[in-house]
Amino acid sequence: MNISIIKIGGNVIDFPAKLEEFLFLFSRFPGKKILVHGGGIMATKFGESLGVMPEMVDGRRITDKETLDIVTMVYAGLINKQVVAKLQGLKQNAIGMTGADGNLIRSDKRPVKTIDYGFVGDIKEVNVDLIQMLLDKDIIPVVCAITHDKKGQLLNTNADSIASELATNLSKNHKVNLYYCFNKSGVLIDEHNDNSIIPMINEEIYAELKKENVIHSGMIPKLDNAFAALNKGVNFVWIGKAENLLLAAKGKLSGTTIEKHRYDLY
Amino acid sequence: MNISIIKIGGNVIDFPAKLEEFLFLFSRFPGKKILVHGGGIMATKFGESLGVMPEMVDGRRITDKETLDIVTMVYAGLINKQVVAKLQGLKQNAIGMTGADGNLIRSDKRPVKTIDYGFVGDIKEVNVDLIQMLLDKDIIPVVCAITHDKKGQLLNTNADSIASELATNLSKNHKVNLYYCFNKSGVLIDEHNDNSIIPMINEEIYAELKKENVIHSGMIPKLDNAFAALNKGVNFVWIGKAENLLLAAKGKLSGTTIEKHRYDLY
Numbered sequence: 035m036n037i038s039i040i041k042i043g044g045n046v047i048d049f050p051a052k053l054e055e056f057l058f059l060f061s062r063f064p065g066k067k068i069l070v071h072g073g074g075i076m077a078t079k080f081g082e083s084l085g086v087m088p089e090m091v092d093g094r095r096i097t098d099k100e101t102l103d104i105v106t107m108v109y110a111g112l113i114n115k116q117v118v119a120k121l122q123g124l125k126q127n128a129i130g131m132t133g134a135d136g137n138l139i140r141s142d143k144r145p146v147k148t149i150d151y152g153f154v155g156d157i158k159e160v161n162v163d164l165i166q167m168l169l170d171k172d173i174i175p176v177v178c179a180i181t182h183d184k185k186g187q188l189l190n191t192n193a194d195s196i197a198s199e200l201a202t203n204l205s206k207n208h209k210v211n212l213y214y215c216f217n218k219s220g221v222l223i224d225e226h227n228d229n230s231i232i233p234m235i236n237e238e239i240y241a242e243l244k245k246e247n248v249i250h251s252g253m254i255p256k257l258d259n260a261f262a263a264l265n266k267g268v269n270f271v272w273i274g275k276a277e278n279l280l281l282a283a284k285g286k287l288s289g290t291t292i293e294k295h296r297y298d299l300y
Numbered sequence: 301m302n303i304s305i306i307k308i309g310g311n312v313i314d315f316p317a318k319l320e321e322f323l324f325l326f327s328r329f330p331g332k333k334i335l336v337h338g339g340g341i342m343a344t345k346f347g348e349s350l351g352v353m354p355e356m357v358d359g360r361r362i363t364d365k366e367t368l369d370i371v372t373m374v375y376a377g378l379i380n381k382q383v384v385a386k387l388q389g390l391k392q393n394a395i396g397m398t399g400a401d402g403n404l405i406r407s408d409k410r411p412v413k414t415i416d417y418g419f420v421g422d423i424k425e426v427n428v429d430l431i432q433m434l435l436d437k438d439i440i441p442v443v444c445a446i447t448h449d450k451k452g453q454l455l456n457t458n459a460d461s462i463a464s465e466l467a468t469n470l471s472k473n474h475k476v477n478l479y480y481c482f483n484k485s486g487v488l489i490d491e492h493n494d495n496s497i498i499p500m501i502n503e504e505i506y507a508e509l510k511k512e513n514v515i516h517s518g519m520i521p522k523l524d525n526a527f528a529a530l531n532k533g534v535n536f537v538w539i540g541k542a543e544n545l546l547l548a549a550k551g552k553l554s555g556t557t558i559e560k561h562r563y564d565l566y
Contacts, residue, residue: 111377123452135395186389
């Protein structure tokens with residue numbers, strides 16, 4: 035089957051009106067689909083209200099015991115269940131999941147080298163059987179950024195990685211497209227001009243853009259991850275704004291599509 | 301198939317060592333099984349740490365917006381996912397669910413009469429298809445005390461009612477036993493003597509015990525609910541301590557078994 039995996043982040047989740055609008059668009063998104071979400075900003079705010087201050091190293095949250103409890107409550111509880119209920123209200127039969135549910139995603143606790151990230155998991159194994167069974171029954175998995183080690187421990191796990199691991203594992207038997215919604219309209223030529231979207235990037239274009247320093251810093255790991263997914267069988271990766279998702283589904287150039295081969299867009 | 305539905309409450313959930321012990325016993329419990337849990341005490345403690353004080357009327361929590369968020373985080377997030385992860389650690393393939401997930405349980409917000417209970421749901425519809433599919437695949441549903449109205453709203457719902465509605469709806473196609481774990485060893489002749497367990501209650505015995513005032517106050521709605529479940533097709537209802545659950549599964553008289561007909565215990 036064709037499967038679309040759509041990842042949303044804090045810039046959608048943390049604003050009720052935006053989330054509402056996104057879920058409406060998502061409900062209109064055609065075909066088999068999976069939603070992946072984080073919720074870092076909300077977890078940070080909520081933690082602060084409990085007196086737990088976030089500790090970040092290189093943009094990654096250090097997850098001590100208290101922080102793990104908070105992200106479990108916010109991601110798997112509040113956000114995931116509100117999203118599922120709202121989708122049900124839009125006549126979308128959704129089911130919320132962490133990586134522990136049905137043993138969907140097993141991770142290893144990140145080993146301590148120079149930094150102890152705490153209860154952070156790096157994905158080791160994805161079991162797509164249950165997901166396939168749910169999609170077969172037209173049930174939409176809504177997966178949040180928590181996994182487990184299969185030894186009883188929950189682990190905080192990057193939502194982008196969850197989306198891309200689900201995509202690559204499902205690619206073995208299905209045609210999978212991966213949509214990353216973020217806070218810009220796509221990969222931009224001028225990062226201050228949201229209209230300067232690069233509509234398509236393949237490996238040759240990517241090499242050129244890096245050489246010319248059009249793509250740099252934070253965008254490089256994002257695109258490296260996208261190409262890694264393509265190399266593992268994902269059909270295409272799209273990066274853009276959540277509000278342009280439906281245009282993307284209709285094949286209209288509304289963000290940046292990343293693909294291995296030139297002229298093979300949709 | 302034969303299905304056992306096991307409900308645990310705060311007296312197990314709120315004590316990590318007891319929960320650990322219970323989950324081990326539950327992992328040894330034979331056959332197809334479903335776990336139902338609340339988590340009221342933990343939600344209350346957690347709410348208080350956020351400055352949200354519980355408001356109770358007749359033992360029922362008034363669920364305002366803040367309280368709904370808290371119970372959603374604590375029941376569906378922290379407790380449900382910790383239980384699922386720990387069961388996975390015990391090689392039990394569990395999946396956590398609210399009534400919103402897969403549209404498992406639809407409720408109506410309780411109408412305001414003399415008391416406004418807030419976001420509290422009374423169960424209207426149970427969709428057992430997904431549960432049956434999961435049980436067929438040897439996946440264990442872990443259901444928490446949250447439902448939804450299918451219009452986008454989550455609702456706080458009594459865990460005993462969830463257990464009994466799941467049991468009666470599954471009884472249409474399956475042989476279902478319902479186990480309520482609570483803080484006493486069963487229905488007691490002398491409520492201060494935990495050894496004075498009444499091993500079996502049927503309708504005739506229940507009538508006598510009420511007449512003699514052996515059973516009174518809080519135990520009456522519990523038993524009325526049990527008989528209501530039996531009248532809707534549940535095979536038997538067991539009431540006892542979580543630590544005696546395995547004995548009960550083995551047919552040993554370790555609590556009170558409630559059944560319609562005399563001499564038809566196991």
